[in-house]
């Protein structure tokens with residue numbers, strides 16, 4: 001039951017503890033390898049990441065570094081899954097006499113395998129006790145002394161996605177066990193209507209004639225059982241999928257009537273004899289809620305969710321009226337545990353490095369090799385003292401969103417969306433097979449709930465140079481390297497920042513730069529990132545938005561754990577999943593998630609264009625629009641004489657493709673915006689995005705709907721600021737074509753050169 | 764509580780009908796059209812055929828395995844089960860994406876017939 005598996009061939013995997021560093025900062029690298037005992041490490045500067053034969057190919061520059069050595073490596077253990085651990089060395093939760101466990105639950109996979117709810121159970125040695133769910137879906141209480149295990153099992157199976165109060169009381173003096181199981185179902189909180197009169201109740205009684213062997217080293221757990229890991233460490237198995245609400249331990253055996261009273265009101269939880277009473281609704285504030293689960297009992301046995309169980313969720317007592325925890329925190333005690341969640345691999349560091357003083361800002365990686373096996377651990381070096389006029393914001397929040405996505409393996413709609421059969425590699429298969437590297441915000445957990453957190457404290461095997469997404473193109477980080485390669489090739493002096501820097505420092509980190517360039521798909525933006533960009537533009541900053549479907553999802557980070565991004569995909573938008581009713585607010589910041597468009601900040605307001613269509617069969621090209629001929633802005637097309645351009649590119653053969661953004665005055669495109677060029681040649685694999693469809697009707701593909709398109713726009717902002725937006729993800733991958741000498745490259749150069757000059761720009 | 768999902772009854776009925784319609788669209792000309800352009804703009808008839816096969820459920824669904832990043836390629840069938848490896852289908856290697864896309868298309872329409 002551990003997550004340890006021996007899959008795949010030889011491989012090296014790694015991650016670093018920080019994604020953005022500057023000179024003098026320390027960075028640690030964690031490496032795990034299978035079938036390999038030593039790796040050679042080499043620091044490299046990354047220049048280009050797309051190996052497409054029509055481009056310049058992969059480009060890296062080896063760098064001298066004290067880090068460049070041979071390191072011994074081994075397979076490192078990863079504890080996957082959510083649970084909460086209460087260290088109990090004093091044995092406060094190991095009463096010698098009678099005791100009671102109670103917990104409100106909303107199980108999602110009751111018939112999957114044995115699952116622990118509240119346990120002080122060593123599954124390896126079969127010692128202790130537990131309240132949980134049997135492999136066939138019944139509530140169960142058990143006691144083990146290391147010789148035998150005795151169980152009392154409910155006679156009524158649990159329904160998935162319905163709320164229950166579950167409990168067990170046990171008196172070792174008499175051996176009597178009372179198992180309590182009653183539905184707590186109202187018209188909103190559960191899958192089924194209370195009108196059905198379903199039988200949720202199970203009231204088994206039984207005898208257990210042994211006493212639990214309670215070892216000091218055994219942890220009390222919410223949502224799992226203890227086991228010995230592969231190296232003997234404390235690991236957690238029998239992990240539970242579903243929500244847990246308020247729960248506790250009492251030092252006597254409650255009678256059925258007393259359980260009934262708790263079910264009727266939490267005020268009836270006994271005042272005397274409470275060993276622990278975790279109030280899962282405690283801790284909400286205007287800042288959201290953290291991982292601490294508060295014990296309001298006299299022992300204050302607070303605990304901490306592991307791998308960030310999901311909070312800000314409706315509880316057993318949700319009445320369906322208040323849709324945010326800030327209105328009714330007492331109804332938001334739900335914590336969703338997932339057996340397959342992963343926030344932090346917690347590997348032992350393999351090496352550490354201090355960034356030298358003179359290292360130029362840019363995209364770097366620790367390259368690890370052993371024979372045929374290779375791994376890159378990318379990170380970004382920002383300037384301690386900015387000197388360049390240009391900065392590229394590496395879209396790390398969006399890289400996280402897609403981290404280790406399993407779409408082609410798990411989503412049947414991927415082939416229709418792609419308009420092609422996915423192209424996979426051995427590395428994809430190994431990472432999906434291992435299930436040890438965590439999921440992306442495009443995936444669902446095993447129980448079907450959407451993944452709302454993604455972190456970089458784990459290997460992210462698709463955030464790598466050379467990586468090709470299943471749609472037969474590079475995507476996100478390796479695609480953004482085409483912008484880096486273009487800047488390098490054209491001889492521009494540039495520096496880089498990350499989304500993490502923009503979120504932490506806001507406009508202050510952009511201000512030193514004359515021009516900011518985005519990545520190809522900066523889709524995930526926090527409020528601080530939006531504000532930072534807006535403030536920069538208001539102050540006369542200049543922005544080249546080199547992509548599409550940007551500024552789209554409302555995301556959050558906790559200040560303490562900037563490596564973990566949060567998004568709740570609400571009831572609109574092109575979304576891989578949808579949050580449940582009442583659960584549209586983030587927990588790491590008390591803001592409504594979902595689309596910025598539905599928070600009154602459509603991307604058009606900031607960058608002139610916003611998401612209109614996506615497709616992945618072939619890319620189209622651009623054609624000039626009337627504004628392109630206006631002498632005030634026709635300089636943008638210097639050296640681009642023909643009316644159409646961009647019928648080439650490393651991303652599916654054109655500069656207008658993958659995802660596209662459109663001009664729309666009603667969504668806040670600035671009135672004076674120049675619409676310079678628009679896409680052409682798109683197929684019906686480019687349909688209108690769902691958030692724009694109020695009524696569906698036939699004919700909403702690009703061959704029948706003129707608003708399925710990419711627009712290239714330009715406008716000025718206050719204090720000589722300006723924005724140029726390319727409207728297309730494929731744009732960046734067209735830059736390196738024909739040895740960087742092509743119309744897309746010319747347009748980028750014309751705009752960037754103008755943006756680098758001081759003084760007013762033409763309107 | 765071993766209840767059946769009767770949505771599957773509707774799926775099976777619908778699939779039977781649509782397979783019949785799709786089968787009738789498959790002509791040598793349509794196959795040739797796909798060979799000439801495996802992705803991108805297609806006739807309405809070929810669009811209907813590829814829309815149908817692309818929407819197939821995951822277990823056993825074909826995908827492309829890149830032995831090296833730009834070929835050669837082999838056909839695999841997805842397991843549809845989380846964490847379970849896809850299986851190779853046949854031994855053949857294909858030099859280009861167009862070749863393997865068309866080979867997969869031929870296998871899929873063979874399965875419809």
Ligand SMILES: [Fe+2]
Nearest residue numbers: 521523549659
């Ligand atoms: Fe996206």
